[in-house]
Amino acid sequence: MSEKKIDESLLKSKGFLPQRQENMVSMRVRATGGRIDAEKLRAIADAAEKYGHGYIHITSRQGIEIPFVKLEEAEEASSELEKKGVLRGSSGKRVRAVVACQGNEVCRFGLIDCQQIANRITEKYVGETVPKKLKIAVTGCPSACVKPQDTDFGVMGTTKPQLISENCVGCKRCEKACKMEAIKVLDDKASIDREKCILCGLCIAACRKDALRAEKTGCTIFVGGKLGRKPGHGTKLLELADEGQLFSILEKTFEYYRREGLDGERLGDLFDRLGFEKYRKEVLP
Ligand code: SF4
Ligand code: SF4
Ligand code: SF4
Structure with a gap:
């Protein structure tokens, strides 16, 4: 050098x-x-x-x-x-600043507290050395405003709708709200196509009869995405993780990346070299 x-x-x-x-x-x-x-x-x-x-x-x-x-x-x-409390930014082969949207504190579509999660990650990891840069994004819902799929470790707020059929009056408000055509009303009763559902929760917000509730709200985690000269989407690792699971996976991801990553290798390139399954088995409970 x-x-x-x-x-x-x-x-x-x-x-x-x-x-x-x-x-x-x-x-x-x-x-x-x-x-x-x-x-x-x-x-x-x-x-x-x-x-x-x-x-x-x-x-x-x-x-x-x-x-x-x-x-x-x-x-x-x-x-x-x-x-005056203004800290240095992070650069080089380090965990970079965490990007986040305003989440459920401000945005009406937000499902998780992105700022709180971003601050917690920052306190623990930002500035730590890793084989190459490691970027983290926390976004409040599947609108994905801060692009969690295009970052090394992406967190996205999600919620699973639960249908209470006996309360459904067939008004179709949920059907109109869903942008994925994942909820349909037939014979005055709504039903959800789980294959199409992206867990955005818009139908829950639209229903006025308490026929749709949040069964579980949490984080969908993407890993290995990046932009730059060799861009690539991250892989979905887990849906609806709670905060405990999220931080456990994050910690194990750091351990894995530091142990297995070659100098100058991005997380996604490490998955390409050793296979995603090896990583998945190590970090998922
Ligand atoms: S990702 Fe969702 S919660 Fe965050 S700013 Fe965009 S719409 Fe709002
Ligand atoms: S909005 Fe609620 S009540 Fe109306 S069709 Fe959908 S689930 Fe049923
Ligand atoms: S959670 Fe979102 S994608 Fe799923 S059915 Fe409701 S509105 Fe559609």
Whole structure:
């Protein structure tokens, strides 16, 4: 490895991304789940004016960068921000910032608390070293706004509808609400085609007769997806996992990836090399 490469990897480990201009870095700061409070935002704005060119860049993964920070001032800028609670972003061969939508705290379609899950994952794993970068996305429902299928470890809120036939009056509100044609009303009674159902819960929200209830709500987990030069969709590992299962699988996934992954190998490429079944057997209870 060249001397320049070693320096770059050290800089990236601190959240400083070398720019094409010599001795300039784009300084990445942490914004878990795309959320950052107003006070921290002011501190970032002040730092951008003091150390950068007076603007910030919002990355494709909800991160914030302050471009045009002089390399010799980057540590000072970062320490100033840390004192105000703004932490360094993650880069290089590490667990990257967790992206998340607003989930059931804000979005009317949300089925899980994405921000809470993203914060919990961040506290435990973000910045940890892994064979290559590892990206995590938490999305609140099958609309999949933060693309959990295209990330190394994707979490998606889902809910399984349960039909209480004796309450059904055949009004067809559920049929109209379902975008998958998975629920049909015949002879004034609704029935669900489980093959077509994507567990979005829209029918439950539409029913006014308490004929549809959530039998179980949890997380569908996708693993091994990625974008970039060699993009690929992740594989669905489990549906309707509860939070305990989710964190157990996450922990086992890290163990597996660190133990079996080659230097520079993405999780999806590891599955391609050793087979998905080997991983699945190890992480599923
Ligand atoms: S994924 Fe669902 S819950 Fe999250 S923002 Fe999109 S529609 Fe809302
Ligand atoms: S919305 Fe409810 S009551 Fe109406 S058809 Fe569907 S399940 Fe039956
Ligand atoms: S959960 Fe969603 S996909 Fe399944 S039947 Fe209800 S509306 Fe259709």
